[in-house]
Amino acid sequence: MGVKGLQTFMDSCCPEACVTVHLREMAKQHAVSQEAPTLVVDGMACLRHWYSCKDWISGGQWKEYMDTLKSWVEVFNLAGIRLVFFFDGVVEELKRQSWLKRRRRVNGDVCKIFSHIKSCGEQPVGEMCVLPSGLATFTRFALKSLGQEVFCSVREADFEISSYAREHNCMGILGQDTDFIIFDSAPYLSSSKLRMDTLTTVLYDRQRLCQALGLALYQLPLLACILGNDVVSEEQMKHVRMDAMAIYRQSDSIPYHGAQHGQMIFAVSQFVRSWSESPKDVLPPTLKLSPSDKELLERGIQSYFLSDQRKHQSSEIIDHPAAAVYQKYVSSTILQACREKHAAAEGFMVYSVVSEGVVECSNSLEDEEDTELLPQALVFKPCRQRIYGLLLLHNGTDVNPPAIKEWFVYPDNPLKEPELVPPVPLNLHGNPPALDLLWFGKGPEVSSLQLSCFLAILDCPDLSDLYGTIEEPIFITTCLVTYIVIQVQTLSQEDVDAYLSQALCLAQKSSQELQEIKLPFLCSRVVQLGCLYVRGLSYLLGANCACGCPLTTDTLMPWNSFDGRLFHSKYLLAHSGVEDVMLLDNDVSSLTVLHHLRAKVKEVCLKKGRMLQSRPRRHTSQFSLKTREEPQHRGRHTGGWGWRYQFEPRGGHHNADGWRGKGEVRRGQHHYDDDRARYGRGNFPSTSQHLDSQQHHSRGAPSNRRGRFNHKGKYHLAPRWSQPYAP
Structure with missing residues (x-):
């Protein structure tokens, strides 16, 4: 956030402090004193600048986003500028209230977005935009895959960015936070005013600001x-x-005599100028304030002193008071490895659990009026609990392990206090595995144990026989979809087909082809289902880290298994009753794979007492639709609509009670089954009540062949499956 109103003040009232600069020229000048001019990039501030994709509503256009990032990095590389990226890794308790305030504000935007979708059937334009779920998390890994140096903060990111830039004599900090004007560090360069065609932006000059205000630095x-x-x-x-x-x-x-806020900044500057006597004093002794106000100001001022400016500053991070409670459950070796992986942007969620026992999750696109779909925070709560259990219960020594404090944003959560979520042990044969073995052990037995733990976190051990028979991104999709179907009782066979078919088709499509997919309208239910999937990938990333990484990180990235626009088109097709081959863009060779995966999902669900059935949603839309004929690419269906079809954008079939029908969420629930009883199975009508009078659409006959994917995503014969699988 930075300093309230300071950037607006500089833009409007202090133009002499806003200097347009050419980054290539800055780099050349800086190279005189340093071999490689380095620009430190505040990744969180650049996300909106990077995510320039037209579509953001259905979970993200991830292949297109990757292309954008690659092009962005290449421009700086060609200019001879080295990039170092920083991302927020923690929310410090001092800034918790600011974080919560922003989350509540975004909640209001999310409500407006869903209202617009349901009334207009299209994506909102202008300022009403929420970036895809998990964008910051996945961007870290995207940049690392492009060979960039990426850090995830272990304390306030602004502090670490400024400290790094000061210590390494960097040419500047690219961001959008006026705190960078206050820190005594490298020049602050605006990311929002960056022009990539000319590599120019605005430098906010702290020296000139002080001259205009009559202040010392x-x-x-x-x-x-x-x-x-x-x-x-x-x-x-x-x-x-x-x-x-x-x-x-x-x-x-x-x-x-200018604007009111401009007067305020000049007035406060005069006030500060009259107080200050020496730069040695944190607070002027002549300042008359209450003890509590003085303590608050001292904390705030100290937060701007960088590491080398602080007296008796330890090189280690000062632990939160609660840290000792959680850190005793892991070895010092594991704790150090967690911290190193976190700082190097190679992990997710694990460090915050073992270091302080606090996990937070920002806003998701969730419709508070749709009572059928559980919020992602509740859908993935059992998964998170088992991650916590694997990390903290592996020694099996504590009967009452500490609960994890979760700050998760979802409808009806007032965010006044964290939810206390207890760890749950994995359902494995024998004693819980030691983390040291999972993380540092070698050999096929350890690899097998790692995968078993990963599937146990998802409560889907029966999917282990799929591993190695299909490409890993398809395996991940099947695992995640199976988990979601078990947790969300209102998902139908059509929803599963949409998830699976879009993953199977994605590998064959370029980012340009994905952009060309035409949709007759947007459905609010699909928006939430797309975001649910992407959030799930982030938790699978956390599970993979906790288990010692049995799967490659790249496997879990959304650009390998998900595209929002493609998913939206597959959902509308699946619920319209098309044959399976159309879901697969007329790729007959993939039919056997789809049928096998569908059967496997149904089989696992049935073992959990969850009967997955067809439930096509066909209702009259409140806005009219036109027939659209779209060109065919390479003989494949590309998402065009060659028939007249009406569809309810709302999603239809809403239960009057839903997951919130029994009252408000209780804080500190001690088992996820209680949540399921309150918000899940206990409140939904039986599946048969949702069945459409028309029978489920016909399915293509499964091929009596066995096979597996090759590295290009094609399905080839392999002696793995002994029987054909019917849908």
């Missing part, structure tokens, strides 16, 4: 805290600003 942290930032809220220092404004208006000097 060391006074900037105090100015920032009184104006309001992530540590000291705007409300907490309101009385100080009011006093400053009153003195400013009574002074003999000519007041600034």
Whole structure:
């Protein structure tokens, strides 16, 4: 967030401090003193700049996004500029309230988005935009796959970015946070005003800002805290600003007659200038404040002192008070490995669990009016609990293990306090495996144990026989879809077919072909299902890390198994009653694979007491649709619509009670089955009540052949499956 209103002030009231710069020229000048000019990039601030894909609503256009990232990096590489990326890895407790405030604000945007989809059947335009779920997480891995140096912060990211830039004499910090003006570090360059065609942007000059305000550089942290930032809220220092404004208006000097906020910054600057006596003092002794206000300001000012500016600063991160509670459950070797993987952006979720026992998840595109679909926080809660169990219960020494504090955003969660979620042991034969063995052991037995743990986290051990017979991204899709179907009782066979068919077709499509897919309208239910899948991939990433990485990280990336626009088209096709071959873009060779995977999902679900049935959703839309004939590419169906069809954008079949029918979520639930009883099976009508009067559409006959995918995604014969699988 940065300093409240400071950037607007500089743009409008202090233009001399906003300097347009050419990054190529800066790099050449900087190269005189350093061999490789380095630009430190605040990854979180650049996400909106990077995600320039037209479609964001259905879970993300991940192949297109990867192309964009690759092109972006190449421009800087050709200019001779080395890039170092930083991403937020933690939410510090000092900034928790600011984080929660932003999450609540985004909740309002999400409600407006779903209202727009249901009334217009199209993606909102303009400012009403929420980036795809998990974008920050997956972008870290995307950049690493492009050979870039990426870090994930173990404390406040702004602090680590500024410390790195100062320590390594970097040419600048590319971001969008006015805290970078306050830190005594490298020049702050605007990511929002970056032009890639000319490699120009705006440099916000802290020296010129101080000259305009009559301040010394060391006074900037105090100015920032009184104006309001992530540590000291705007409300907490309101009385100080009011006093400053009153003195400013009574002074003999000519007041600034511009906008109200501009006057406020000049007034506070004058106030700070009159207080300060020495740069050695954190707070001026002449400043008259209550003890609590002084303590708050001191914390805020200290947050701007970088590592080499602090007295007696330890090289180690200062642990949160709760850290010792969780760290005793893992060995020092595991803890160190967790921290190293986290800092190198090679892990997900694991470090926050074993270090402080706190996990958070930002907003997802979830329709609060759709009571049929569980929020992703509840869908994947059992999975997370087993991850916690694997990490903290492997020694089997504690009867009452500590609960993990979860800050998860979902409908009806007031976010006033964290939910206390206890670890749950894996359902494995024998004693829980030691993390040291899973993480550092070698050999086929360890590999087999790692995969068993991964599937146990998903509660799908029966899918182990698929491993090695199909490409890993398809294996991952099958695992994730099976888990989702077991947890969400209202998913139908058509929903499963949409998930599986889009994964099978994705490998054969370029990002350009995916962009050319035409949709007659958007369905709000598909939007939530797409986001649910992508969120699931992030939890599978966490499960893989906890198990010692039995699967390659690249396997779990969404660009290998998911595209939002493709999924949306497959969903509409599946629910319209087309034959299976049309779901597969007329690729007959993939029919056997689809039938086998479908049968496997149904088989595993049946063992869990979950009967997966056909339930096509065919209802009259509140807005009219036109027939669309789209060109065929290479003889394949590309998502065009060659028939007239009406569809309810809402999703239809809403249960009056749904997952929230029995009241509000209780904090500190001690087993996920309680949640399932409150929000899941206990409140849904039986599957047969949802069946359409028309029988499920005909399926293509399975081929009596056996096979597997090759590296290009094609299906070839292999002596693996002994019997053909009927749908």
